[in-house]
Amino acid sequence: MKRFSWFNVTALTLGFAFLYLPMIILVIYSFNESKLVTVWAGFSTKWYGELLQNEAFLNAAWVTIKVAVFSSTLATILGTMAAYVLVRAGRFKGRTLFSGMIYAPLVMPEVITGLSLLLLFIGIGLDRGVLTIVLAHTTFAMCFVSVVVSSRLVSFDNSLEEAALDLGCTPLQAFRLVTLPIIAPAVISGWLLAFTLSLDDLVIASFTSGPSATTLPIKIFSAVRLGVSPEINALSTIMIAIVTIGVIAASLISKQASLRQQRDEQAAARG
Amino acid sequence: MAEQPVFAPWNDPSEKPLIQFQNVTKRFGDFTAIDDLTLDIFEKEFFALLGPSGCGKTTMMRMLGGFETVTNGTIKIAGQDMNKVPPNKRPVNMMFQSYALFPHLSIYENIAFGLRRTSMDKGAIDARIAEMLKLTRLEKFARRKPHQISGGQRQRVALARSLAKAPKLLLLDEPLGALDKKLRQDTQFELMDIQEKTGTTFVIVTHDQEEAMTVASRVAVMDEGLIVQVATPDAIYEAPNSTYVADFIGDVNIIEGRASQSGNKTKLSWAEGQPNIIGTTTRTFETGQTCHFAIRPEKVAISVEEPTKAANKLHGKILDIAYLGNISTYHVELPTGHIIKAQTANTRRLARRTMTWEDPVWISFTDTAGVLLDR
Numbered sequence: 051m052k053r054f055s056w057f058n059v060t061a062l063t064l065g066f067a068f069l070y071l072p073m074i075i076l077v078i079y080s081f082n083e084s085k086l087v088t089v090w091a092g093f094s095t096k097w098y099g100e101l102l103q104n105e106a107f108l109n110a111a112w113v114t115i116k117v118a119v120f121s122s123t124l125a126t127i128l129g130t131m132a133a134y135v136l137v138r139a140g141r142f143k144g145r146t147l148f149s150g151m152i153y154a155p156l157v158m159p160e161v162i163t164g165l166s167l168l169l170l171f172i173g174i175g176l177d178r179g180v181l182t183i184v185l186a187h188t189t190f191a192m193c194f195v196s197v198v199v200s201s202r203l204v205s206f207d208n209s210l211e212e213a214a215l216d217l218g219c220t221p222l223q224a225f226r227l228v229t230l231p232i233i234a235p236a237v238i239s240g241w242l243l244a245f246t247l248s249l250d251d252l253v254i255a256s257f258t259s260g261p262s263a264t265t266l267p268i269k270i271f272s273a274v275r276l277g278v279s280p281e282i283n284a285l286s287t288i289m290i291a292i293v294t295i296g297v298i299a300a301s302l303i304s305k306q307a308s309l310r311q312q313r314d315e316q317a318a319a320r321g
Numbered sequence: 322m323a324e325q326p327v328f329a330p331w332n333d334p335s336e337k338p339l340i341q342f343q344n345v346t347k348r349f350g351d352f353t354a355i356d357d358l359t360l361d362i363f364e365k366e367f368f369a370l371l372g373p374s375g376c377g378k379t380t381m382m383r384m385l386g387g388f389e390t391v392t393n394g395t396i397k398i399a400g401q402d403m404n405k406v407p408p409n410k411r412p413v414n415m416m417f418q419s420y421a422l423f424p425h426l427s428i429y430e431n432i433a434f435g436l437r438r439t440s441m442d443k444g445a446i447d448a449r450i451a452e453m454l455k456l457t458r459l460e461k462f463a464r465r466k467p468h469q470i471s472g473g474q475r476q477r478v479a480l481a482r483s484l485a486k487a488p489k490l491l492l493l494d495e496p497l498g499a500l501d502k503k504l505r506q507d508t509q510f511e512l513m514d515i516q517e518k519t520g521t522t523f524v525i526v527t528h529d530q531e532e533a534m535t536v537a538s539r540v541a542v543m544d545e546g547l548i549v550q551v552a553t554p555d556a557i558y559e560a561p562n563s564t565y566v567a568d569f570i571g572d573v574n575i576i577e578g579r580a581s582q583s584g585n586k587t588k589l590s591w592a593e594g595q596p597n598i599i600g601t602t603t604r605t606f607e608t609g610q611t612c613h614f615a616i617r618p619e620k621v622a623i624s625v626e627e628p629t630k631a632a633n634k635l636h637g638k639i640l641d642i643a644y645l646g647n648i649s650t651y652h653v654e655l656p657t658g659h660i661i662k663a664q665t666a667n668t669r670r671l672a673r674r675t676m677t678w679e680d681p682v683w684i685s686f687t688d689t690a691g692v693l694l695d696r
Contacts, residue, residue: 212388213421215408217435217486227434231425 073290080283087278097284107285110269114249116180117265121187122244128188129195129244130237134225136196137203155193163190164257171258178260186258187251191244198243202236242300246293328538329553330363337400339364339490339522340385345394347380347546354380356546357394364489367516367523369533371569372543378526381543382492385524386415399489409438414488418495420479422467428478429454429463435486453481456515473504480512484519493525497532509535530570534558542566558617563696567615572650574621574661576614580606580693587693589614592657599632602693616691621663623651624683625675631685637661638681651676653684 080098084091101107136149155163167186168178176182210232214224230237252267259268266285273282330336338361347355354377362368370378383389384396387408396403403411414435422431432453436446454460457477462470467478476496483491496512497505513536516523527533533540534554541551542565550562561567564575576598578591587606588597591614598614606612628634640660641652644667651663663684676682 207419207421209417209419209421210423212386212408213415213417213423213482214434215388216386216413216415217482218409218438220409223438228423232423 076283077287077290080280080287082280082283085280087280087283097280098288101281101284101288104281107266107269107281110264110266113180113183113263114266117183117187117255117263118245118248121184121191121248122241124184124188125191125195125244126237126241129192129240130199130233132192133196133200133203134229137200137206152193152196155190156197158190160190160251160253164254167254168257177262178258179262182258182260183255183263183265186254187244187248190251190254191247194243194247195237195240198240199233199236202233206233328365330366331361331539336363338362339366339399340524341395341397341400342381343395343397345381345384345396346392347377347384347389348392353546355384358546358548360541360548360551362522362524364522365520367513367525367536367538369537369540370524370526370543371530371533371540372528373569374528375545376543377546378528378543379494382415382494382524382526385490386413386492387411412489413492414483414486414490415492416479416483416494416496418498420467420475420499422475422478422482424467427464427466428459428470431467431478432482432485434482439486449485453485456484456518457481472499473508476500476508480515484515484521487519488521490522490524493523495527496525497527497529505532506535512536534570542569560692561615561694564613564615564694565696567692567694572618572662572664574616574618576659577611578614580610580612581608582606586688587612589693592655592659595635595655595657596633598691599688600691600693601689604693604695606693606695610695613694613696614691615694616686618650618662618664619648620686620690621661622685623653623663623665623676624685625680627683628685632688634683634685635661636681636683639676639678642676642678651682653682 079087079090081093081095082090083094083096132152136145136152139145164186167182167189171178171182171185206229210228211224214228215221219227250267251265252271255265256268256271259265270282270285273279340360340362342358342360345355345358346353358381370381372378380389384391385398385403387403387406391404398412423434426434429450432450433446436449441449450463451460454463457480459474459477459481462474462478467475470478476499480496493512497508500508509532512523516536523536525533525536534557537554539551540554540557542549542557544565550557550566552560557566557570561570567573567575576589576591578589578598581588581590582602582605585601585603587600587602589600589612590597600614622628622631627636635655637653637655639651640654643650643652646667648664648666651665653661653663655661661684
């Protein structure tokens, strides 16, 4: 059988078109000269220039990055701790309940999470701003981190930690010097996951943000309601580029790491 | 010529044991892993805990290391009660079955790990690591990571790391389980050599009876949380105290019968129409008591002609021959249906062998060749 029969090629084209056509159109129109989004009037990068002048967008971008960094860091710390306890404590009464409670926010509708957090913040009299968004994002990103880290911890050889204790470490030292360095890749990917989740969250952020702090997704959403401007297209293109570069870089790094390991093992086998 | 002093502190009542298990019991829920166990292990011993999986040997070792708590009783190391002492405060190091080398650290850093937790200065640490690398012949691999060396080398790193802090007691959990047979035999002698050089007390857990016999000064045979017998390897082999031990260590023929004793000779009536088996024992058996006669295959002679002088002789026919190169094991079926294994060294070439399948033969053994056991 030919690998590239007409059927295979058509299926491939249709599939990819379905996935990427909308984005390609968006990227093309971001270079449109015209102010009207749907009418092509020649190539230009002027909307990118104007974007850099737009104070409101830049502010929102800055808030978004601050929120993402703080909330993902906090979520990583809490999520790793939760995963560690759940995996290590073994079987105890109510273990299923506890793990279920940690993973429940994964399937909880975001609207409900957002609303409940909003009620809490109003209840304790916390002014809505960067802090409240950070807390809200930490809450829902933490369970994702905990899932990623605990799946790594399950396959972690417990005797490594026992060996560290045996050689004179306190339990805290054993975690810091042995466990953490070994599970670091999972912790880092948990952090990245939390970071991207926070970066593109709209629903929870719209419940917990206040007039003093608006994130980029909220800004884009509200701007689009007043009509799509070519500026938004430019902004979206930049975001697509950043995400694409990030994904490619991450896969290249992991591929290189596995290649290096393979080389090392071959070297070892040769003696 | 002065007699070489025999290393046997367990026979010297003035000797203080290094490790004392005093009525130790360990339960996991309803399951009793260790049942009221009392045992002394002495300094400089190479002590083997031997038993099938699930007999509690690993639990005993983990209790010594501090990874399991004791349900009842006391464990003392050098006279000090260890029950409340965490693993990092014990004068004990452990070599794990999986080796548990830290994959993110080099061989050098792995060995240094325990030393860096002490107040030793840098120069002394470096000197100690150099010494350990030399002892385990790993000098060339110091900069490599654990996944860059072979299984045998990893095993030596694990040993070097656990010996680096010069512990009073080294625990080895199935240390050679992951090595192939040839390498395992070499490593056994290496372990004995290192144990002798460092003077450390070794406690090894193994299910491999050959390994236990090779390396250990004393062997404890365990079964279901109990120690069945503690003795030197030769005593375990020559004078097992039960059919369990006789069967677990090496190959054995066991014949059940009823005893009748006169002096230190015991007659065992074991089948209708067959002559009684005559054995020597230091125990006293009541007349009619059920007992077991256990004899090793290599102590059973096999011949075509009827032997004249043997204390015990039985007639049968060859059922099977297992040729192992240096020795052959003959399975001889007696008219009663019992199958007795007899082993002979193949000092002549195979073509010159006088016996083959289905041949009628005589098996014989002296009255001191076997042991009589009451359980």
